[in-house]
Amino acid sequence: MAAPVFILLYNSLFAHQPLDFSLISIDIRALFFLILFYPVVEELAFRGVIQEVIARKTKQYSAFYYFSIANIATSVLFVAMHFVHHTPQWALLVFVPSLIFGYFKEQYKSILPSIFLHMFYNACSVFLIIS
C-alpha cells in the first residue's frame, strides 16, 4: 500500500500533471520484472550474499555512523555494477538507496525489508518517470 499512496501524495504535492496510467498498462510484463523480480534477485545477491561475506571479513571494524563497512562496500559494488549498463549519473544515484537497503538488512537481520524497499524504490522510479 505504501508505494501507491506515496506516488499519489507526491503527485498531488509536487507533480504538475496526472499520472498517465495508460502507459503503465502497456507492459505489465516489464513492470513485473522491474518491480518484483529484479529486486528479489539483486537483494539476494548483494545484501544476501555479498554484504554478509564482507561483513564476516570486516566485523572488527566499527561502523561509519549508521552504515557498516560491509554496507558501504556492498553499495560501492552495487554502484559499480550499474556502470555497466547505465550512465555515470544514474549509476551514482543508486548509492544512497543501496546504503538504506543495507541498513535495513542489518537492522532486521533479514533481506526481506531490503527486498520490499527495493521494490518500493523501483516502483517509485517507474511511476515518477512516467508521470
Added chain:
Amino acid sequence: MIKNNQKRILGLSLITALLLGSSAYAGKIIGANAADPYVSTTPPTQSGFGGWDLTDVVVNMTDVDYNVISKIFNTGDGTYDAMVVGDSFESQIMTNGEHRGNLHGKDWPVGEPAGIKIVNGDSLNNGKPDNCIMTTSYLSETDNPAGVNGYLDSATPAPTICSSAFQSHKRFKINMLNAMVAGKNPGEYGNPVDVVFNLDPTDTNTANVRYQVLQKINNYSGVRLDGYKVEVLDASGAVNSAVTLSLGLGENDGSDIWSWDSMATFSHGLWGAADGDHFPTDGFFDIVAAGLKVSGHNTSVITGGPDTLGSNYTALFGYWLPSKWQPTGIFWDDDNDPLTDAALVAFWGTAPDAAVGTAPSWHKGMVDNWAIPTDSEFLAWSTDPLYNMGEIEDTLNLGLNYIVNVGSNVLLANKFIIRITPHIALDQTPPSYADENGSIDPELPDITDGPVAISPTPTFIIGDILTLSVKDEDQNMDPAVKDTTTVTVTTDTGDKETVTLTETEVDSAIFNATIISEITTASPIQGDAKMNVIKDSVVTVSYVDNTHSDTASTLATIVTDDTDDAVDSSGDLASSGGGGCTYNPNSKSFDMMFFFIAALGLLFPFRRRFLK
C-alpha cells in the same frame, strides 16, 4: 333529400379527411437512417444518397487537384466507379443555367461523391436536431466509436453521422464562384446558388422535421465579401411557411443552442480561445472568434454581416478574403498524416497593428506576439519535410450553424431550396501581400551562416523522428560533393549522441540528418543512435566549429491517443528498466550481467555453509 344530404356529408367528410391527412405529412428528407449499418455495394453507392437533388448538379470525378478523371458518378442512383487514393470529386452546382458553386468534400478514402448526404434519426443533446444535412465523409480510427479505421479503404467503412465526433469532417463546403458576383457592384447582394432537397413523399410523420445544416461557404468569388444571406424556398422559388430557418434561439430547454458569436465563424483554430476541451490552445491569430454576426430566426431568411465578431481578422486581412488573396503560411504536419490537418506555424503578411504601407514579412502568431521567426526556425522549416508552405484556405471558409425546419411535404411538393447569396464588400483594397491580380508568392529568406536547428520544435511527440540541421558555409568544402559535419545531441536525462549531418545539395552549405526519439523508463544509453527520452525531456542539439557555435532545443511530449506510437514498435515499454537495475535495459533480454547476479543470488540459501 335526406339521402342527398348523407351523400354531401360523406363527400365533405372524405375531402376533410384528405385535407387533414395531407397536412399531417411532414418534411423528412430522403437519406440514411443514423442507426442503419453501412451496406457495401459493388459498385459503391453514396451513403445517404437521394436527399440532395442533383438535377442541376454536375458531379465530376477528379484527382486531388480537381482535374477531371475518366470515372463516373451516377446521379440517378448514387453509384460511382471504384475510387483509389488520389481520387476526389467536385460537384458543380448550376443555378439559372450558370455554374455558380463548387461543392467539395474530403478526398477518397475519407470522402466520397457527391458531397452532401442526409442523416435522419440520430440522437443529439443540447437541443440540436436529430437530423442533419452534412458531407459524405467517413470516420477515422480515432473518431470511430468502434475504434477501428472507418475510411472507405477499410473492411468496415463507417459514415459520419450528425453526432459523430467533433471535427470529424462533417461540413460540406460550397465554393462561391465568380458567377455569384458577376454583374453586381460593391455594397450589393450577388447572385444566389440554390441547393435543392428532395423530401420523402411516403413520410407520414405529423411533426415538422428539424435539420442542422453542417456547412461552410468559401469565398472563391474573386472579390471581398462582407456578408451573406441564406433563404429557404419551396420548389417554385417562393417563400413558403412550411419551411423556415432557425438559429436555435431558445431551443435548448429555453437556452440557445449556439452563442451569438458562433453562428458564422472562421476556423476556431485560427481565431478562438482555448477551451480545454475541443481546442487545447488559443487560435493562431486571435483568441477572439472571427466571423459575422447573424440575424433572423424562424423566418425564411437569415443574414450574416456586415457586423463582425470583433477579432483582428479585418486588421490582418481586411474584409472576407477571396481565394486570390488567401495568405501564405508554413504548416507543420504534426502527425505525419496528410489526411489530417496540419498546424500553422507562421504566415506571410503584416501584424494587425502594423502601420498602413508596412511591407509584408514572415510572422509567427498572436501567442508569439507576431514575432519574426529566427534563422534557426527558418532552417528547420526548410529542411524538415514535415514543414510545408501553403495557402491558408481557412481564411476564406466561413462555417455556418443554422437549422432548417421542414413542414408538410405536400405543401412543399416534396422539394425545398436552400439559397445562398453573398454580399459584396465596399472596400476591395488588396491586402499588404497582394496586388489586384492575387497574392504574391513569398519565399523563405536566405539563412545567415551558423544556425543549428532541431525540429519538430518547440515540442515533439515521443516517437517522432527529429530532424537536425546546420547552415555553415565553412563546411561546404567541395562545391561538387555533398560534404558532412557533425553535431552533438543531448537530453537533460543524460543521453548524448554525435550525429553526422550531410549536405542537402552539393553546394547548399545546409546540412541535415535525422534521429529517432524513443520513450524509456531506464537511464538512456549513449551512442545508441536514438534519443532516449521521457515526457518533458529537453533535447538539445549543439554545433561548434572554428567560427560558429549555436544550440537549439525541443521538448518531448506524449499524445495519449498515440500512446502506442510513442512506445517503440516492439510493443514493449521501451527499455523497461528504470529504478536502477543491473540488467541491460536496452537488450530486452537477459545478458551475462543478469546471469552473474542471479547466480550470486542463488548462493543465498547456502551462504552460511560457504562462510563457515
